[in-house]
Amino acid sequence: MALTEAGSVRLNRKAGSGDLRFTLITWGVLLLLIGLWETLPRMGMVSAIILPPFSAVAAALWSLMMTDFFLGHFIVTLREILIGFVLGTAIGFAIGVALAIWPTVKRVAYPFVVGFQAIPKIVFAPLFIAWFGFGETSKVVMAVVIAFFPVLINTMVGLESVPADAMRLMRSIRATPMQSFLKVSLPHALPMIFAGVKAALTFAVIGAIVGEFVGASEGLGYLVDLYNNQLRIDRVFAVVVVLAAIGAGGYFLLEWLDKKLIFWRTEDNK
Amino acid sequence: MTLDMMSTGGAGTPSPAWTKPVIETRSLAKTFAISGSEFVALQGVDLAIERGEFISFVGPSGCGKSTLLNMVAGLMPATSGEALVNGVAVREPSREVGFMFQTPVLLPWRTVEQNVLMPGEVFGRKDNALRDKARAVIEAVGLGGFVNAYPRQLSGGMQQRVALARVLTYEPSVLLMDEPFGALDEFTREAMNLELMRITRQAGITVLFVTHNITEAVFMSDRVVVMTPRPGKVSGIVPVDLPRPREIETMQLPRFTEILFEVRHILGGSRGAH
Numbered sequence A: 001m002a003l004t005e006a007g008s009v010r011l012n013r014k015a016g017s018g019d020l021r022f023t024l025i026t027w028g029v030l031l032l033l034i035g036l037w038e039t040l041p042r043m044g045m046v047s048a049i050i051l052p053p054f055s056a057v058a059a060a061l062w063s064l065m066m067t068d069f070f071l072g073h074f075i076v077t078l079r080e081i082l083i084g085f086v087l088g089t090a091i092g093f094a095i096g097v098a099l100a101i102w103p104t105v106k107r108v109a110y111p112f113v114v115g116f117q118a119i120p121k122i123v124f125a126p127l128f129i130a131w132f133g134f135g136e137t138s139k140v141v142m143a144v145v146i147a148f149f150p151v152l153i154n155t156m157v158g159l160e161s162v163p164a165d166a167m168r169l170m171r172s173i174r175a176t177p178m179q180s181f182l183k184v185s186l187p188h189a190l191p192m193i194f195a196g197v198k199a200a201l202t203f204a205v206i207g208a209i210v211g212e213f214v215g216a217s218e219g220l221g222y223l224v225d226l227y228n229n230q231l232r233i234d235r236v237f238a239v240v241v242v243l244a245a246i247g248a249g250g251y252f253l254l255e256w257l258d259k260k261l262i263f264w265r266t267e268d269n270k
Numbered sequence B: 001m002t003l004d005m006m007s008t009g010g011a012g013t014p015s016p017a018w019t020k021p022v023i024e025t026r027s028l029a030k031t032f033a034i035s036g037s038e039f040v041a042l043q044g045v046d047l048a049i050e051r052g053e054f055i056s057f058v059g060p061s062g063c064g065k066s067t068l069l070n071m072v073a074g075l076m077p078a079t080s081g082e083a084l085v086n087g088v089a090v091r092e093p094s095r096e097v098g099f100m101f102q103t104p105v106l107l108p109w110r111t112v113e114q115n116v117l118m119p120g121e122v123f124g125r126k127d128n129a130l131r132d133k134a135r136a137v138i139e140a141v142g143l144g145g146f147v148n149a150y151p152r153q154l155s156g157g158m159q160q161r162v163a164l165a166r167v168l169t170y171e172p173s174v175l176l177m178d179e180p181f182g183a184l185d186e187f188t189r190e191a192m193n194l195e196l197m198r199i200t201r202q203a204g205i206t207v208l209f210v211t212h213n214i215t216e217a218v219f220m221s222d223r224v225v226v227m228t229p230r231p232g233k234v235s236g237i238v239p240v241d242l243p244r245p246r247e248i249e250t251m252q253l254p255r256f257t258e259i260l261f262e263v264r265h266i267l268g269g270s271r272g273a274h
């Protein structure tokens, strides 16, 4: 009698053939965009100074990568992004946890957090240069200041959205607050935290580049500014492509990690 | 004394002098302060529940059923009066007392077995004996083939079976259940009713079962505690002198219908008074 329900096991079916079709469409759209990028400037419909054709940008990218200075600038910016991202994530996570588990801390600190977030933080960029100099630190600080917030909010909301019954269950078995946190709250919040971490990466890229725009002597943002002033728009685009690759590469890496780590993710907690 | 003797005894009969109640409430009451004014969620409740008894609490939403259960579980302090488990006043949750909710509260990142073993980790037990016990209980609730399945692969009824296995693995002497089958369809609910009775009687577990389903309450219980709202209170206790073991056919007995209407009468009577 107990096994009457055995037949009703729901299996997760993945849309198979539909996936392939959408992949094809995505690639088709990409090719179309590149085609337009190539032909519009060539046909004179857009000035090549405003938008160099795709092939020119590709050539500029190649020649840039052949130079002896490009790798140095690349590494400078990558470092700023990564340090800013890791610090921002750590700080956002720590504050998010503190706000979620200590109601008094939240009551006191939350208005400040929201108020801080209301400031367009790019205005701090010149200030950070004044405080921390033209080097790496000012860019890292800028990246941290923009990146920490999505992690903070998602950590806090994720931890607070643990079902009341789950907490009742943990209390009924006399779990310590630490046990409840590690066994229930944290894994429960993980999908949301990860969404915040992905946003943090994108924001860290923005923070590092903005910092370089405002004042720097090296880095990819510095190069963009430099080539822009020299009207070498093909190289500007080439650097933009590299920045996009950094952002997208990191994002897909996180996406992959997300799928591995949060294997139980279903439609309703996406 | 065997479980069978207890079951034939019926709940209406006074307990022998030498058994002390597993659960006792003495003027147990709860008042909530809502924006300055006092709201009586539960008026003084006096109950004595014998070892191995199956007691249901029925009543409409808001009559204080969950409040009562939470106080007996030590999850909520009483405003006045007290609850005693095995003669000891309840101050905090005890591992003697298992709790089951309307939602199964399974951790989606854990398999059925890992979910069942979770409280063991909290208790600091990870031995093989516990593992064997967990497997046996999972088997007993009819999920033998699903030890390594994840919750999302199971139906609602199967998930609730996992929750049952999780609480039974730790051999509580008292099981508190707050509308555990409220979200299940009628067929699944019936199957669960039969199995819950079988398993808890076999293990001699005392059950306090909250439901708003009168049929379910009468079908399983030794006594049905009828509760009514505004203010939440116990309006009557109906002994269920139906033979055991109970099967679906039990519901055909004229006596079953009589008791059902006795419960309805108490519920309806108080409603008319308002």
Ligand SMILES: Nc1ncnc2c1ncn2[C@@H]1O[C@H](COP(=O)(O)OP(=O)(O)O)[C@@H](O)[C@H]1O
Pocket: B032, B033, B034, B039, B040, B041, B059, B060, B061, B062, B063, B064, B065, B066, B067, B068, B232
């Ligand atoms: N934490 C609380 N604060 C204020 N009122 C509450 C609280 N918990 C329950 N109540 C109220 O107490 C009454 C009884 O609630 P409950 O025990 O949950 O009823 P039941 O389980 O029978 O539906 C309800 O009117 C409910 O609104």
Ligand SMILES: [Mg+2]
Pocket: B065, B066, B067, B178
């Ligand atoms: Mg309730």
